[in-house]
Amino acid sequence: ETGRSHPDSRDGPIAAQTWYVYEQLRQLLATNGLALADTVLATVYLADLRDLAVFHRVHRHVFGDALPALCVSGFDEVGHRGTRIEIELTVLDPRAGLQAKRTAWPGVAPLAGPAAVEVGQILFMSGIAGLDERGRLAEPAAEMPNPPGAEGPSGRRVAAQSRAALLRLAEVLRAAGLGFQELAKMTLYLRRETDLPVFEAVRQEVMGDRTLPAFECVCVQGPGPVPESEMQLEAIAVRER
Numbered sequence: 222e223t224g225r226s227h228p229d230s231r232d233g234p235i236a237a238q239t240w241y242v243y244e245q246l247r248q249l250l251a252t253n254g255l256a257l258a259d260t261v262l263a264t265v266y267l268a269d270l271r272d273l274a275v276f277h278r279v280h281r282h283v284f285g286d287a288l289p290a291l292c293v294s295g296f297d298e299v300g301h302r303g304t305r306i307e308i309e310l311t312v313l314d315p316r317a318g319l320q321a322k323r324t325a326w327p328g329v330a331p332l333a334g335p336a337a338v339e340v341g342q343i344l345f346m347s348g349i350a351g352l353d354e355r356g357r358l359a360e361p362a363a364e365m366p367n368p369p370g371a372e373g374p375s376g377r378r379v380a381a382q383s384r385a386a387l388l389r390l391a392e393v394l395r396a397a398g399l400g401f402q403e404l405a406k407m408t409l410y411l412r413r414e415t416d417l418p419v420f421e422a423v424r425q426e427v428m429g430d431r432t433l434p435a436f437e438c439v440c441v442q443g444p445g446p447v448p449e450s451e452m453q454l455e456a457i458a459v460r461e462r
Contacts, residue, residue, distance in 0.1 A: 230409070234305055235267075235269075235272035235275045235276055235280075235305050235306060236275050236279055236434070238304065238305050238306050239275070239276050239279040239280065239306055239308075240279055240283075242306060242307075242308050243257065243279070243280075243283045243308070244341075246310060247309065247328065250310075250312065254314075254316070255312055255314060255315075257283060257284060257287075257310075258284070258285075258287040259312045259313050259314065259315060260284070260287075260289040260310045260311065260312050260313075260347040261289050261290060261311050261312065261313050261321055261338040261340055261345050262289050262290045262291075262292070262310070262311040262319075262338065262347075263280070263289050263291050263292070263308060263309070263310055263311075264292050264301050264308070264309040264311075264455070265280075265291065265292065265293045265294075265306065265307070265308050265309075265311075265338065266293075266294060266295070266296045266307040266308075267293060267294070267295050267296070267297070267299065267305065267306055267311075268295070268296065268297075268299040268304065268305045268306070269295065269305060270295040270443045270446065270447070270448045271322060271422075271448070272305060272306070273293060273446055275334065276293070276306060277332060280333070281333050282372065284334075288333055288334035288335065288337070288339055289310075289311075289334060289338060290334060290335055290338045290345050290346060290347040290349055291292050291333075291334045291347050291348065292348030292453070293332070293348060293446040294348070294410050294441055294443055294444055294453060295441060295442055295443020295444075295447065295448075296441050296442065296443070297441070297442050302334050304328075311345060313340050319340050319341045320340075321336035321338050321339070321340055322338070322339040322340075323337070323338050323339075324336050324337040324338070324339065324344075324393065324396050324397045325396070326347075326393070326448035327351070327389075327392040327393065327395075327396050328354055328356075328392075328394065329354070329355065329356035329411050329447065330356075331350060331352055331354060332347070332358060333339055333345075333429070334347060334425070335347065336396065337393055337396075337397055337458075338394045338452075339460070341348070342455065342459050342460045342462060343405075343457060343458075343459055343460075344394075344397055344399065344403075344458040344459070344460065346390075346393060346409075346455065346456045346457065346458065347394065347455075348445070348446065348453050348454065348455050349386045349389050349390050349453065349454045349455070349456070350382070350386060350445035350447060350450050350452070350453045350454075351371070351381065351382020351383060351384070351385040351386040351445070351450065351451065351452060351453075352385060352386075352389065353385055357360050358382060358447060358449055358450065359381040359384070359385035360378075360381055361377035361378060361381045362399045365380070365381065365384065366426075368380055368418075368419055368422030368423060368426070369418065369422060370415075370416075370418045370419045370422070371390060371419045371422075375413075375416070375451070376419055376462075378451050379411075379416045379419045379420065379451045379452060380419050380422075380423055380452065382451050383419065383420045383423040383424070383451075383452055384423050384427060386425040386452065386453070386454050387428065387454070388427065389421065390454055390456060391427070394458060397458070398460075399458050399460060400430050401431070401432065402417065402431065402462065403458040403459055403460060404432070404434035404456055404457075404458050405434050405435065405457050405458060405459045406434050406435040406436070406437075406456065406457045407434050407435070407436050407454060407455075407456045408437050408438075408439065408454070408455040409436070409437070409438045409439070409452060409454060409455075410439050410440075410441055410445065410452060410453040410454075410455070411438055411439070411440050411441075411444055411451070411452050412440070412441070412442070412443075412450075412451050412452070414438070414440045414442065416426045416451065417438055420428060420452060434456070
Protein backbone atom coordinates (compact mmCIF):
# COMPACT_ATOMS: atom_id res chain seq x y z
CA GLU A 222 0.00 0.00 0.00
CA THR A 223 1.12 3.55 -0.67
CA GLY A 224 -0.88 5.33 2.00
CA ARG A 225 -3.66 7.86 1.72
CA SER A 226 -1.79 11.15 1.60
CA HIS A 227 -1.32 12.85 -1.74
CA PRO A 228 2.52 12.64 -1.73
CA ASP A 229 2.38 8.91 -0.95
CA SER A 230 -0.21 8.24 -3.61
CA ARG A 231 1.97 9.99 -6.17
CA ASP A 232 5.43 8.92 -4.95
CA GLY A 233 4.61 5.30 -4.10
CA PRO A 234 4.08 4.11 -7.69
CA ILE A 235 7.19 5.78 -9.14
CA ALA A 236 9.37 4.43 -6.33
CA ALA A 237 7.97 0.92 -6.75
CA GLN A 238 8.21 1.01 -10.55
CA THR A 239 11.77 2.36 -10.50
CA TRP A 240 12.87 -0.44 -8.14
CA TYR A 241 11.03 -3.00 -10.27
CA VAL A 242 12.54 -1.84 -13.58
CA TYR A 243 16.06 -1.77 -12.18
CA GLU A 244 15.58 -5.24 -10.69
CA GLN A 245 14.40 -6.54 -14.08
CA LEU A 246 17.42 -4.93 -15.74
CA ARG A 247 19.73 -6.38 -13.09
CA GLN A 248 18.41 -9.88 -13.77
CA LEU A 249 18.69 -9.41 -17.53
CA LEU A 250 22.27 -8.22 -17.25
CA ALA A 251 23.15 -11.05 -14.87
CA THR A 252 22.09 -13.65 -17.43
CA ASN A 253 24.77 -12.18 -19.69
CA GLY A 254 27.46 -12.01 -17.03
CA LEU A 255 27.01 -8.27 -16.48
CA ALA A 256 25.94 -6.01 -13.61
CA LEU A 257 24.26 -2.64 -13.18
CA ALA A 258 27.66 -1.27 -12.16
CA ASP A 259 28.76 -1.83 -15.78
CA THR A 260 26.30 0.82 -16.99
CA VAL A 261 27.87 3.86 -18.66
CA LEU A 262 24.67 5.71 -19.66
CA ALA A 263 21.09 5.61 -18.35
CA THR A 264 18.41 7.24 -20.51
CA VAL A 265 15.20 7.66 -18.53
CA TYR A 266 11.70 8.60 -19.70
CA LEU A 267 9.18 9.78 -17.10
CA ALA A 268 5.45 10.13 -17.64
CA ASP A 269 5.41 12.92 -15.03
CA LEU A 270 8.48 15.05 -14.35
CA ARG A 271 7.20 15.64 -10.80
CA ASP A 272 8.45 12.08 -10.21
CA LEU A 273 12.06 13.11 -10.83
CA ALA A 274 13.07 13.57 -7.17
CA VAL A 275 11.77 10.14 -6.12
CA PHE A 276 13.27 8.42 -9.15
CA HIS A 277 16.57 10.17 -8.44
CA ARG A 278 16.72 8.90 -4.86
CA VAL A 279 16.14 5.31 -5.98
CA HIS A 280 18.59 5.70 -8.87
CA ARG A 281 21.37 6.89 -6.54
CA HIS A 282 20.70 4.03 -4.12
CA VAL A 283 20.76 1.42 -6.91
CA PHE A 284 24.08 2.54 -8.40
CA GLY A 285 25.90 3.79 -5.31
CA ASP A 286 29.39 4.93 -6.27
CA ALA A 287 29.09 3.53 -9.81
CA LEU A 288 26.72 6.21 -11.12
CA PRO A 289 26.48 6.35 -14.93
CA ALA A 290 25.91 9.33 -17.19
CA LEU A 291 22.21 10.19 -16.98
CA CYS A 292 19.62 11.82 -19.24
CA VAL A 293 16.03 12.30 -18.01
CA SER A 294 13.10 13.65 -20.02
CA GLY A 295 9.31 13.54 -19.87
CA PHE A 296 7.12 11.76 -22.43
CA ASP A 297 3.32 11.80 -22.81
CA GLU A 298 3.19 8.00 -22.95
CA VAL A 299 5.68 5.65 -21.32
CA GLY A 300 5.28 1.91 -21.84
CA HIS A 301 1.88 0.35 -21.09
CA ARG A 302 -1.05 2.05 -19.42
CA GLY A 303 -0.21 2.97 -15.83
CA THR A 304 3.53 2.86 -16.48
CA ARG A 305 5.34 5.90 -15.12
CA ILE A 306 8.93 5.16 -16.11
CA GLU A 307 10.99 3.56 -18.85
CA ILE A 308 14.76 3.05 -18.56
CA GLU A 309 17.28 2.33 -21.31
CA LEU A 310 20.83 1.36 -20.33
CA THR A 311 24.07 1.44 -22.31
CA VAL A 312 26.40 -1.10 -20.71
CA LEU A 313 30.13 -1.82 -21.02
CA ASP A 314 31.08 -5.50 -21.01
CA PRO A 315 34.25 -5.70 -18.85
CA ARG A 316 35.38 -8.67 -20.94
CA ALA A 317 36.03 -6.25 -23.78
CA GLY A 318 39.10 -5.07 -21.90
CA LEU A 319 38.05 -1.40 -21.93
CA GLN A 320 37.96 0.91 -18.95
CA ALA A 321 35.23 3.45 -18.18
CA LYS A 322 36.61 6.91 -17.40
CA ARG A 323 34.25 9.42 -15.79
CA THR A 324 34.34 13.18 -16.34
CA ALA A 325 32.94 15.29 -13.49
CA TRP A 326 30.57 18.18 -14.11
CA PRO A 327 32.24 21.58 -14.38
CA GLY A 328 30.49 23.66 -11.74
CA VAL A 329 27.09 22.65 -10.35
CA ALA A 330 25.97 19.11 -11.23
CA PRO A 331 22.29 19.06 -12.29
CA LEU A 332 21.87 15.41 -11.20
CA ALA A 333 24.00 12.87 -9.37
CA GLY A 334 26.60 11.22 -11.55
CA PRO A 335 29.27 12.25 -14.03
CA ALA A 336 28.90 14.69 -16.90
CA ALA A 337 30.24 12.01 -19.23
CA VAL A 338 31.66 8.49 -19.30
CA GLU A 339 34.38 7.63 -21.80
CA VAL A 340 34.78 4.07 -23.08
CA GLY A 341 37.64 3.56 -25.49
CA GLN A 342 37.30 6.39 -28.00
CA ILE A 343 33.60 7.06 -27.28
CA LEU A 344 32.34 9.67 -24.81
CA PHE A 345 28.74 9.20 -23.61
CA MET A 346 27.44 12.47 -22.20
CA SER A 347 24.70 13.12 -19.66
CA GLY A 348 21.72 15.22 -20.69
CA ILE A 349 22.54 18.92 -20.73
CA ALA A 350 19.66 21.30 -20.04
CA GLY A 351 19.81 25.08 -20.37
CA LEU A 352 21.07 25.80 -16.86
CA ASP A 353 23.23 28.72 -15.78
CA GLU A 354 26.34 28.56 -13.57
CA ARG A 355 24.13 28.44 -10.46
CA GLY A 356 22.28 25.39 -11.72
CA ARG A 357 19.09 27.35 -12.52
CA LEU A 358 17.30 27.61 -15.83
CA ALA A 359 18.89 30.34 -17.91
CA GLU A 360 16.81 33.48 -18.31
CA PRO A 361 16.84 35.82 -21.34
CA ALA A 362 19.36 38.64 -20.95
CA ALA A 363 19.05 42.07 -22.53
CA GLU A 364 22.63 41.96 -23.80
CA MET A 365 22.11 38.65 -25.62
CA PRO A 366 20.85 38.85 -29.22
CA ASN A 367 17.58 37.12 -30.03
CA PRO A 368 17.67 35.10 -33.25
CA PRO A 369 14.79 35.22 -35.77
CA GLY A 370 11.70 33.55 -34.35
CA ALA A 371 12.65 34.29 -30.73
CA GLU A 372 10.74 37.53 -30.38
CA GLY A 373 8.09 36.20 -27.96
CA PRO A 374 8.69 35.17 -24.32
CA SER A 375 8.83 31.43 -25.09
CA GLY A 376 11.18 31.99 -28.02
CA ARG A 377 13.50 34.08 -25.86
CA ARG A 378 13.51 31.32 -23.23
CA VAL A 379 14.40 28.75 -25.90
CA ALA A 380 17.24 30.96 -27.11
CA ALA A 381 18.60 31.57 -23.60
CA GLN A 382 18.41 27.90 -22.59
CA SER A 383 19.88 26.73 -25.91
CA ARG A 384 22.83 29.11 -25.53
CA ALA A 385 23.44 27.98 -21.93
CA ALA A 386 23.21 24.29 -22.88
CA LEU A 387 25.62 24.63 -25.81
CA LEU A 388 28.12 26.55 -23.69
CA ARG A 389 27.84 23.86 -20.97
CA LEU A 390 28.35 21.22 -23.67
CA ALA A 391 31.57 22.99 -24.65
CA GLU A 392 32.69 22.99 -20.99
CA VAL A 393 32.07 19.26 -20.60
CA LEU A 394 33.93 18.52 -23.82
CA ARG A 395 36.88 20.65 -22.68
CA ALA A 396 36.94 18.86 -19.33
CA ALA A 397 37.31 15.60 -21.26
CA GLY A 398 40.02 17.09 -23.48
CA LEU A 399 37.74 17.32 -26.53
CA GLY A 400 35.98 19.98 -28.61
CA PHE A 401 32.96 20.44 -30.83
CA GLN A 402 34.86 18.87 -33.73
CA GLU A 403 34.81 15.52 -31.88
CA LEU A 404 31.00 15.43 -31.60
CA ALA A 405 29.62 12.43 -33.48
CA LYS A 406 25.91 12.74 -32.65
CA MET A 407 23.68 15.26 -30.94
CA THR A 408 20.07 14.67 -29.90
CA LEU A 409 17.90 17.70 -29.16
CA TYR A 410 14.81 17.27 -26.97
CA LEU A 411 12.49 20.19 -27.71
CA ARG A 412 9.02 21.14 -26.49
CA ARG A 413 7.78 22.63 -29.79
CA GLU A 414 8.99 21.82 -33.29
CA THR A 415 8.47 25.47 -34.25
CA ASP A 416 11.39 26.35 -31.92
CA LEU A 417 13.90 24.31 -33.94
CA PRO A 418 14.95 27.34 -36.08
CA VAL A 419 15.65 29.27 -32.84
CA PHE A 420 17.91 26.51 -31.55
CA GLU A 421 19.62 26.20 -34.93
CA ALA A 422 20.36 29.93 -35.03
CA VAL A 423 21.91 29.76 -31.55
CA ARG A 424 23.82 26.60 -32.47
CA GLN A 425 25.36 28.39 -35.45
CA GLU A 426 26.24 31.33 -33.19
CA VAL A 427 28.00 29.10 -30.64
CA MET A 428 29.34 26.24 -32.77
CA GLY A 429 29.61 27.65 -36.26
CA ASP A 430 29.43 25.35 -39.27
CA ARG A 431 32.95 23.96 -39.19
CA THR A 432 32.01 20.40 -38.24
CA LEU A 433 28.42 19.29 -37.79
CA PRO A 434 27.61 15.99 -36.04
CA ALA A 435 24.75 13.68 -36.91
CA PHE A 436 21.64 15.35 -35.49
CA GLU A 437 18.13 14.40 -34.45
CA CYS A 438 15.34 16.39 -32.84
CA VAL A 439 12.70 14.79 -30.61
CA CYS A 440 9.65 16.83 -29.60
CA VAL A 441 8.26 15.85 -26.18
CA GLN A 442 6.12 17.43 -23.49
CA GLY A 443 9.00 17.43 -20.99
CA PRO A 444 12.26 17.97 -22.87
CA GLY A 445 14.39 18.43 -19.75
CA PRO A 446 14.55 17.17 -16.17
CA VAL A 447 13.07 20.45 -14.92
CA PRO A 448 9.36 20.92 -15.79
CA GLU A 449 10.05 24.44 -17.10
CA SER A 450 12.82 23.25 -19.45
CA GLU A 451 12.31 24.20 -23.07
CA MET A 452 15.09 21.95 -24.37
CA GLN A 453 17.85 19.47 -23.52
CA LEU A 454 20.87 18.05 -25.34
CA GLU A 455 22.23 14.52 -25.30
CA ALA A 456 25.49 13.95 -27.14
CA ILE A 457 28.13 11.37 -28.07
CA ALA A 458 31.69 12.33 -28.96
CA VAL A 459 34.51 10.27 -30.47
CA ARG A 460 38.13 10.88 -29.58
CA GLU A 461 40.47 10.68 -32.52
CA ARG A 462 43.55 8.53 -31.86
